[in-house]
Amino acid sequence: MPRVSQCLALLAVMSTTGVQAANQEIRALFQPDPSQPSKNLFVNQTPNSGYCASYPVQCANANMFSIQLPVRFDSNRAIVPGDDLSLRVPVAWRRLTVTNTDTQETEDVEVRITGIGSRYILSNTVEELTGVVHPSGHDVLWTSRAGWLYAPAPCLGTGVAGYTATLYHFFWRMPVEAACTKTAAFGIPSMYFQGIDIAYELKTPNPLSMSSGLYTGSITYTLGSSGDFQMGSMMDADDDSLTLDFVLDVQHTLKVEIPPGGNKVVLEPEGGWQGWLEHGRRPTRLYRDQLFHISASSKFTMKIECEHDMGFGNGCGITDRETGYVGAVNVSVSLPNGLTDSTGQPVRRMPLRLTPSSPFQPGIYVDRKPGTLHFEVDQRDVNWLIDNARDKPYKGNITVIWDSEVG
Structure with a gap:
């Protein structure tokens, strides 16, 4: 959560x-x-x-x-x-x-x-x-x-x-x-x-x-x-x-609501796995867009914390706990209108890192407006995960932090 x-x-x-x-x-x-x-x-x-x-x-x-x-x-x-x-x-x-x-x-x-x-x-x-x-x-x-x-x-x-x-x-x-x-x-x-x-x-x-x-x-x-x-x-x-x-x-107010069950994110290809299972077509990516609602009246930053740190300082991984094979998951965020980045631009698929983002700034009080967290495994890591799959799920916890304590 x-x-x-x-x-x-x-x-x-x-x-x-x-x-x-x-x-x-x-x-x-x-x-x-x-x-x-x-x-x-x-x-x-x-x-x-x-x-x-x-x-x-x-x-x-x-x-x-x-x-x-x-x-x-x-x-x-x-x-x-x-x-x-x-x-x-x-x-x-x-x-x-x-x-x-x-x-x-x-x-x-x-x-x-x-x-x-x-x-x-x-x-x-x-x-x-x-x-x-x-x-x-x-x-x-x-x-x-x-x-x-x-x-x-x-x-x-x-x-x-x-x-x-x-x-x-x-x-x-x-x-x-x-x-x-x-x-x-x-x-x-x-x-x-x-x-x-x-x-x-x-x-x-x-x-x-x-x-x-x-x-x-x-x-x-x-x-x-x-x-x-x-x-x-x-x-x-x-x-x-x-x-x-x-x-x-x-x-100020800073409140984030995740819909029930939204803390369990399942990464899948677009349209599901049928193309791979029935025709052997490799998916180009695995992803899930997770909706959340945010209320904010002040500056805040966002960052992620990883159960499996990929070691590059920026990314999290999912892993097969038996083999230890790991694939990288990219996390980004889109924020509702009324919230901008530090340059005043709309926030669309902005990557989240282990270090805090530049502050997001409300132009008006944003009251329970929808935003989206984007989780994605790109094609290179999808190929790696498929090639090394052992009929075991790849899992990992990623924590997303909204923080109003902006220094």
Whole structure:
């Protein structure tokens, strides 16, 4: 029976480390989907927190998710009328390297921040600051006479906000890397932003070209009035930096099924032995094509192992155990569409050796598609076997190995 080395999954995870730094874990997972064999994307596994946890319908409609960062920004002085609170985040794509913890293979990941939100909390009620009760007091607190539900250009609002007399929960989408500014219309003795909610996008590598396992990596941003994340020139962060720790979890499939009885291969001439037995016509070859079904989402190699090694490093034999006469058996494989060789060509009757083949590569997830193992004794060895037959069968075990542990 063939032996198959089973490949398991990918996922991107963020760990928490650091001194005077905030950390956030981000996870992404790839598992092949038989119903969508062409889908080769990682799926976000990081639970929603912050804004999208509070307003899941709005986020679902915008195809957006958010995470809340354990960061606080406090005003370092009183805010006076005319002061700007300018919010800015790293919208441009940034690249990081993730490394397979077992194989040390590396891949590039890109990340960008696409939105920011928070809860601003005031030292006084909006009625005390403006003379107007909430929610209208939050609107008149700023010169645009509109609360933070309405994002200033170039930012975009999300249509829903939450508030109390001293708190306002907002979220802005940021399509470009530029400051989005609100200007105070009244004085505010002090205020702070409690937690930062961010939305982000990832560009991940093609998981079909990656080995199974966990790929980890991190990227660090600066926080504060001149940092990557800014909440206003007078707003100081309680951490100097923010580190996002990623783990991409790749969980591949490699499964081979041989039909019942397919492990016993009988080599015969085309049309059977009648031509030889009745008319003395020597067969030109002995062969058998053995069907198998394969499911594969990652690279794999194939090789053979022999009970009777022919001694040339590449072939197996079948032998008459009484006389010791041996004939060579050539083994090759044809793989289904969607699986190619290392040069991108279809695999048709590719010889298998005692050493591993070059990796076969799926272009899509191949789910239980038929392939063929070809076993053949060529004419020279057929003549040898017939001439030395003693009414005893020639036998030998050949093991075919599909191996996803590609180095």
